[in-house]
Amino acid sequence: MNSSSAGFRRDNNKTGDLPIENLAADTASLRVTALGNAGFLIVSRSASILLDPFIQLVPGVQPLGAAAVGKNSSILVTHDHCDHLNVRAVIEAASCGAVVLGPEPAVRALSRHVPSRSLIQLDPDDVGGRADADVVGARVTAFRTSHSRAHNSYLVELDGFRVFDDGDNEHTNCLDRSAIRELDALFLCPWQGSGWVDFIEGIKPRHWFLMHMTEVEFAEHDRGRFLPELCDHIPMNPVALRPGALFTIARGQAA
DSSP states (O other): OEEOTTOOEEOOOOOTTOOGGGGOOOTTEEEEEEEETTEEEEEOSSOEEEESOOOSOBTTBOOOOGGGOOTTEEEEOOOOOTTTOOHHHHHHHHHTTOEEEEOHHHHHHHHTTSOGGGEEEOOOSSTTOEEEEEETTEEEEEEEESSSSSEEEEEEEETTEEEEEOTTOSOGGGSOGGGSOSOSEEEEOOOTTSOHHHHHHHHOOSOEEEOSOOHHHHHHHHTTOTGGGTOSSOSSOOBOOOTTOEEEEETTOOO
16 A cells, blocks of 8 residues: 555555456455446455446546446436436446435436336435445445435445445535534545534544545645645544445455
8 A cells, every 4th residue: 555745545556447246345344446437346255335336437447347347236316417327327337236325316316217126215314314225245324414406425334344424415414413523434535614624533433435536636635735635634634435446345354
């Protein structure tokens, strides 16, 4: 694993178009691959979870093709904005057997082309509410959070690991922290005004992954300038993965 001069972790291995089943981690680890924008692939021994897969060509990176998504994969969509829901790619992935979970607007956008057996609508009653679903190898809890007309953040529990995708949530104080403690991985964008510093300090994840990053922001981050311009202090060193980069979390591994 490589570290920049600022102490930020980054692993630049590439996955390309390898079938997801071939990327399965061993029984004691969890593999996280950045797909670009807010997209991540999470693979454990028995589950393949895709978070807002933004399956597009990224300069210099082999894309993870929708056809590589296997029948045991689950796709979690936080909301229906175009930079989080690539409708055409998700439809193609569903045709290969993946199950798609999301709030009503996202499910509706897919429903004309994806059979109902491959769609799970998760709509908590109100901001702060939650709804659960079981998928292959994992349990998913959707939290209704603040952004757009219907936005979910997701807690995923798989093979003894716990990960949380905050999506584009604008107010972290709407979340019940007691329900999402003891995280192995947190995916969060440091939106100004969202309370993200206090949130990270409160739940103390083992690893925090930056997301929604442009290449300009990655370059600033490499120089140690990006986060210091957003906050008075950085709660913990984040993991910054460019598209295609891989990060492996071992069970019980310290941050």
